Amino acid sequence: MDRSGTGRALVMGGGIAGLLAARVLAEHHLDVLVLDRDELTTQDDHGTRRGVPQGRHVHALLPRGRQILEELFPGLTAQLVDRGSPHGDLLADARLQLSGHRFARADARLPTVSVSRPTLEAVVRARVRELPNVTFSPACDVLGLTTTPDRRRVTGVRVLRRADSSAEEVQAGAVVVDAMGRASRTPRWLEDLGYDPPPADELAGDVGYATRHYRLAPDVLGGDWGSLQGPTPSCPRGGALARIDGDRWIVTLFGLLGDHPPLDHEGFLAFADSLTFPDLGRAIRTGPPLDEPVRMRFPASVRRRYERLRRFPHGLLPLGDGVCSLNPIYGQGMTVAALQALALREHLGRAPAPDPHRWLRRVARVVDPAWDMVVGGDLALPGVEGPRTPKVRLLGAYISRLHAAAEVDPELAVAFARVMALVDPPATLLQPQRVLRVLARGRPARGHVGTQPPGRDEQPSAGARAATTHRSWTETSEEVRR
Numbered sequence: 001m002d003r004s005g006t007g008r009a010l011v012m013g014g015g016i017a018g019l020l021a022a023r024v025l026a027e028h029h030l031d032v033l034v035l036d037r038d039e040l041t042t043q044d045d046h047g048t049r050r051g052v053p054q055g056r057h058v059h060a061l062l063p064r065g066r067q068i069l070e071e072l073f074p075g076l077t078a079q080l081v082d083r084g085s086p087h088g089d090l091l092a093d094a095r096l097q098l099s100g101h102r103f104a105r106a107d108a109r110l111p112t113v114s115v116s117r118p119t120l121e122a123v124v125r126a127r128v129r130e131l132p133n134v135t136f137s138p139a140c141d142v143l144g145l146t147t148t149p150d151r152r153r154v155t156g157v158r159v160l161r162r163a164d165s166s167a168e169e170v171q172a173g174a175v176v177v178d179a180m181g182r183a184s185r186t187p188r189w190l191e192d193l194g195y196d197p198p199p200a201d202e203l204a205g206d207v208g209y210a211t212r213h214y215r216l217a218p219d220v221l222g223g224d225w226g227s228l229q230g231p232t233p234s235c236p237r238g239g240a241l242a243r244i245d246g247d248r249w250i251v252t253l254f255g256l257l258g259d260h261p262p263l264d265h266e267g268f269l270a271f272a273d274s275l276t277f278p279d280l281g282r283a284i285r286t287g288p289p290l291d292e293p294v295r296m297r298f299p300a301s302v303r304r305r306y307e308r309l310r311r312f313p314h315g316l317l318p319l320g321d322g323v324c325s326l327n328p329i330y331g332q333g334m335t336v337a338a339l340q341a342l343a344l345r346e347h348l349g350r351a352p353a354p355d356p357h358r359w360l361r362r363v364a365r366v367v368d369p370a371w372d373m374v375v376g377g378d379l380a381l382p383g384v385e386g387p388r389t390p391k392v393r394l395l396g397a398y399i400s401r402l403h404a405a406a407e408v409d410p411e412l413a414v415a416f417a418r419v420m421a422l423v424d425p426p427a428t429l430l431q432p433q434r435v436l437r438v439l440a441r442g443r444p445a446r447g448h449v450g451t452q453p454p455g456r457d458e459q460p461s462a463g464a465r466a467a468t469t470h471r472s473w474t475e476t477s478e479e480v481r482r
């Protein structure tokens, strides 16, 4: 590399988006340097790091995300399974409850691995470290950007290493990727350089999360590996329970609009009991907790509209949560980052130098479906403030009827799960024959605490389902790639 940074890419942030971007940049024969303010370790620790506080909470890797990770790192799924991550279909082997309706059991051909965020990140990071043209610079704070004198091109970054008596230094790079997550300071740095900051769309749900790990029997959910419950208008609370690597179960409870789960033992249990379906509360009473609950507040989903800026410096490529940080109710953030990595691969394949405006429009198109889903879901809850346009209202009413219909119609349950998993586009839910099925079967959403009929949480035993729903991992993986 010469001092101008030609042939070198810098990735600011070594979280999921940064790791995947580094993998893609490396195949374009660039020397890649990943800078992160945290100490990054390769061991499979079960703790989390300061830069990624959300990693202590449930982190579902959606089927489309797993599929992309497998494409970028062949054999990754098997590596995760070897480390004890349970796997199975998203709908046949797990419970999905949205708008107060438990989805019908069906084989959605959506192979899923249930893994903790620290383990997933450690495995992906170890694979990136194997790439000969990628190096990591941990404990290294990025302070700002360097540019050409006319400020039209980013030429590198200013950094400060977290070591005694270190002084500010410059790292040069022809391509600089912003993967600093939700806390990215790029909007401010742009202003400092005389550019406009991106306009931001915000949807304030004031969500509070609380998470605890438990040692529970493998069959505590009747053989299922997980259960997800979304909020309803009358119960803006939800939660997820999943068996994960390390022979543990993780439970994350959440409440919107300031109704946050408490951390004391009794309060935590009572909050779990208050959910529409009883699975979580019942399950966590059957085994010992392994740690104290931890909490995190998620004030708002934020989407930075970089694509609307008329001026943007060459060489700078924002992605990941720095562009769009989604209310994680549908667990889409890491999968959106994975989709952006594929988009980056395609973008770099088209032209030798990235085109910032084309890139920003591309990122916006990747984000659109997940953003629309989160906006629609959040605005279905009366207290959430946001623009309830006629389109949002209509789609919200339709999706809530679809959820009701999915309780009894496996085909609709599969269709929604595949859109939620970011495998199929949202437009598939509006195919005429599906609309007719929804209108014929969907009842308006219920969702009152305790409205489910007795025995509603009972599921066919895993053994009984096995004959019809379980196929080999390779078989289901092959199917989902088609």
Ligand SMILES: Cc1cc2nc3c(=O)[nH]c(=O)nc-3n(C[C@H](O)[C@H](O)[C@H](O)COP(=O)(O)OP(=O)(O)OC[C@H]3O[C@@H](n4cnc5c(N)ncnc54)[C@H](O)[C@@H]3O)c2cc1C
Pocket: 012, 013, 014, 015, 016, 017, 018, 035, 036, 037, 038, 050, 051, 052, 054, 055, 057, 058, 059, 060, 061, 062, 140, 141, 142, 143, 179, 180, 181, 182, 183, 184, 209, 296, 298, 319, 320, 321, 322, 326, 328, 330, 331, 332, 333, 334, 335, 337
């Ligand atoms: C409670 C909660 C639960 C979630 N659950 C899920 C889920 O189930 N499934 C899912 O897919 N997503 C989930 N998400 C979202 C997911 O965590 C993010 O979408 C994903 O981590 C985005 O990756 P990223 O690389 O953009 O950002 P991050 O993973 O946050 O990484 C940013 C990195 O940048 C580094 N950094 C920041 N500033 C600097 C700086 N100045 N200098 C150097 N380094 C810096 C940080 O140390 C960090 O390593 C959840 C989020 C929350 C809050």
